Amino acid sequence: MFSNSPNFNHHPHPPENEVGDHQQEIPNNDFDDIDIEAKKEPIKVCIRIRPLNAKEKKRGDELVVDFDDFSIGFNPKIYKSKGSGVREKAFTFDCCFGPNSTQDDVFSESGLTTLLKYAIDGYSSTIFAYGQTGSGKTYTIIGNEEDSPGILQRASMFIFDYIAHITAKQEEAQISIKTRASCLEIYQETVNDLLNTSSKNLPVRWSNRDGFFVENLCVVEVDNLQELMTVLNEGISNRKVASHELNKDSSRSHSIFTIQFEVTTSDVNDGFESKKYGSIRFVDLAGSEKLKVSKSKSVYETSSINKSLLTLGKVISALSSPKKETPYVPFRDSKLTKLLMDSLGGEAKTMMIGCITPSSHYAEETHRTLTYASRVKKIKNIPVTKIDPKEKYIMKLKEEIKSLRDELAVYKTKSVSSTPSTKVRTIVSRSDYRAAVIEFPRVERRRVSTKHPEADQVLFEPKLPFIEKKRKDDRAATGFTKIIESNESGRDEEEEHEKRKEINQSIQSLKGLLEEERQINLEKIPQLKAKIRLLAEDNKRWKRIVRRNMDFDSEEYDKIKLENKILKKFLEESGIPNPLQDLKNYLPPSLEEDHELDSLSDKDGKESRISDISDVYSDPSEMNLVSCKDEEDY
Ligand SMILES: Nc1ncnc2c1ncn2[C@@H]1O[C@H](COP(=O)(O)OP(=O)(O)OP(=O)(O)O)[C@@H](O)[C@H]1O
Incomplete structure (x- = not known):
């Protein structure tokens, strides 16, 4: 169970000089943009x-402090009566x-x-008691120990419950957590292993x-918890x-108890493993004391405690200084x-518990603790998770690949989808396409044929010039001339003409909009290509790193290679077919069955087939993404 670690903060990272090399090699690109100000967070003080x-x-000491959930105040009456000179x-x-x-x-x-959850999530956390x-x-x-x-x-207890809880989840990733502990004390400026x-x-x-x-x-x-x-x-x-006058079990050293976590997460999809190294430190500081009051036996011991606390006080004062220049x-x-x-001012998540006595006898010390505590509250840390740089880099590459895939998927869906875009749908509904093309003739036909079944055939058959005359003759023969003429020359025909005109206009608008969409999609291609190239370059660089890194697991290298192959295949498959090859895809399915739609004359009398709209687009292969030249180098 026991092992010797070379470091207090030891984690099984690669040797430091190697890490240094990685850090030089790993590109400091836009993946690493950190908004420092946004990440700053003040130390929590209780x-x-x-x-x-x-x-x-x-x-007969009196209580020198009032308190509520978030504030402490000196009771001025009592405090002033002691004549300490410390203001309310x-x-x-x-x-x-x-x-x-x-x-x-x-x-x-x-x-x-x-704080504990953060520690298990890869942050360094500290909780220290001061007073x-x-x-x-x-x-x-x-x-x-016995009762409290x-x-x-x-x-x-919480840690092991929480570990059991998160390792039981195991959804997208399998998590295993190793827990380690160490204890030390700083006694008279020497560090001893407890x-x-x-x-x-x-x-x-x-x-x-x-x-x-x-x-x-x-x-x-x-x-486990027991261990x-x-x-x-x-x-x-x-x-x-x-033992001394003020405390029979007084700590004569600063003790630090550290619990470390090595969190290994393996992706269930590709088996990629990443590690995070979190820790939580519990710091029980020795208390400041007036030798005169404590009557401690060892003067050197007491002055050593006070000296290190004085340095801590100076550090706190410097870090909380309101001056602009860094002291x-x-x-x-x-x-x-x-x-x-x-x-203190570093990358850890920190909490301080300021301990005070309420006794008016120690009002000055209490005031000092509260003053320090409020200074600590002004110190800001920038907590970061501790992840091995190379693993962090792999994870970022994976994220980039994923987002690229998502982007391509969206792009592909948008380009070839049979669902028209919102704009197109709006146009379709605005022109009342369906009503104009299908419903109007149907309703009209129903109306006429119910009243005059004989007229039905004549009215709704194709109106080609060479049969037109014959029909007129037939109409005369059947005695329905009046009705027919009134329909032909009347409002209905005009309305039908208007509707057709409207339909043609709608088709023109659709053409315009779809062309616009196509242009937008075409403009995206270079951006995507650039992203892919960037990724390919990063992957090349990574490959170099991998090669140099002797202890890098060849399995990981194979995974990266596989990722790139998948990406390559994905890119090859992402040729975008002409989105308008068949405008029927953009229309309600029922239109496909209607013969009325097959031929629609525009106002010049030319036949305009809906599928002709796609002619305005160039070869669909134009829209294919060019595969990345660098792929062969992966
Ligand atoms: N909240 C509390 N409730 C009950 N008893 C307390 C409480 N806080 C402290 N005590 C008691 O006060 C005494 C002194 O407490 P403790 O030893 O924790 O002080 P300390 O700040 O660690 O002192 P030192 O710096 O000398 O080690 C102990 O006997 C402890 O049990």
Whole structure:
């Protein structure tokens, strides 16, 4: 179960120099456009007020603070009466917990569960407790093991429940999550491994990829809640704790408990695997204390705690400074601030729990904690997921291929669809095409033939000149001349002529609109070709990267190759046929059966077949996408 990790932030990435090479090779193209401002988010700050303890009650200390869900205010009357000189003030925070709040309230209402979800989703997350000695930091983070576990234990339970929940989903991708844990303490500026007590004074090193990390820290892989709790309890029991006037179990070191997640997602469609590396750190800081008050036995210990907290205070002040120019941030001045660098103004998602005592006796310390807490609230981080650069790049290529496919599919559907576009449909309905061409003659025929069955044949047969005379003779013979003449010379014929005129105009409009659509589609082809070329170039570049990357799995390479083959095939298949080869596709299906439609004379008497409209278009092959020349290079 135990393994030694070279790094505090260790994740199984390729060796750093190789990553460096990848980073140079991977094109920094438009895939990487990041809106920095939009991604900035302030550190979340919660305040927890502990109840007065027995000593404070006995002394008759009064409550120095008021609070509601989101703000803390000093009670001016009480506070001023103590003559501390600190002004009345109200502070606003993301949430505030009063003396009666339970451990569960803090866990479930602080937003910690969201932070945990982010950690499992590949973000670095940090939660740290800050405050004077005896204010309840350890109680909040670690809790009281027997009856009141802290957020660390509650988070551990949540983590395994949540992992079970997301791995059970397994829809488009299969997810497997490895969980690891490590514990360390910073005691008098030395870093000690809490899981391997013989491992002391570990070096804090810098890496371009991980930032500051602790070298040779023991990182343990855990499979379930029980194993995780065993590891964390081991770390908790090894911390330096000592008794002083203000706290009988005072933490004499800063402890950091880290739970890491390696999330492997494999695409069920193509088997492509990607990894994300998230983590959550629980930081229980040692509390600041006045030596005079705490009467701690070790002066050096106390001054060392205060010194590192002072550096943390300077870092917080510098990062929250309203000045426009970036001030010097003294991260390197202590090991604590080095290891918290990513959490303060970095790429982590961070939450601070400011712990305060309500006692008027410690009003000054409480005021200081609240001032720091409100400064921390001004610090903004830019959280990012930790993904291996090469996998990130593959994922982006996959996304690009997918969007390209979608675009082509839309394009293809639009060009060859039998459903007319909205514009065309509007024209069709506006011209009342159906009514004009089908319904009008039908209604008219029905009307006449009901009244005068003999006239039906004569009226609705084709009116070709050579039979026209014969019909007139027939009409005279049948005695229906009057009726026929009134129909021929009357309003109905005019109406029919008008309708035909309208139909011809509609056809012309349709021609115009369809030509317009065709032009728009033609204009899209170069853009699509350019996109395909860009993709092909990127793929070529990627191929070079793959070749250079000795540890790159040949399977992944084959997958990329396959993707490109599929893309090539897809492009070959995406020849766009003439969208107007058959205008009937654009018309209601019933029209196809009507003989009346086969021949319609325009006003010049020329016959205009609907299918002729397609003649205005050039060879459909013009609309085919040219296959990418670079394909052979894939
Ligand atoms: N919200 C709370 N409810 C009940 N008891 C609390 C609460 N907060 C703290 N305590 C009690 O107060 C005492 C001091 O708390 P704790 O050890 O957590 O302080 P601390 O800030 O970690 O101090 P130090 O910096 O010295 O380690 C403990 O006995 C703890 O059980």
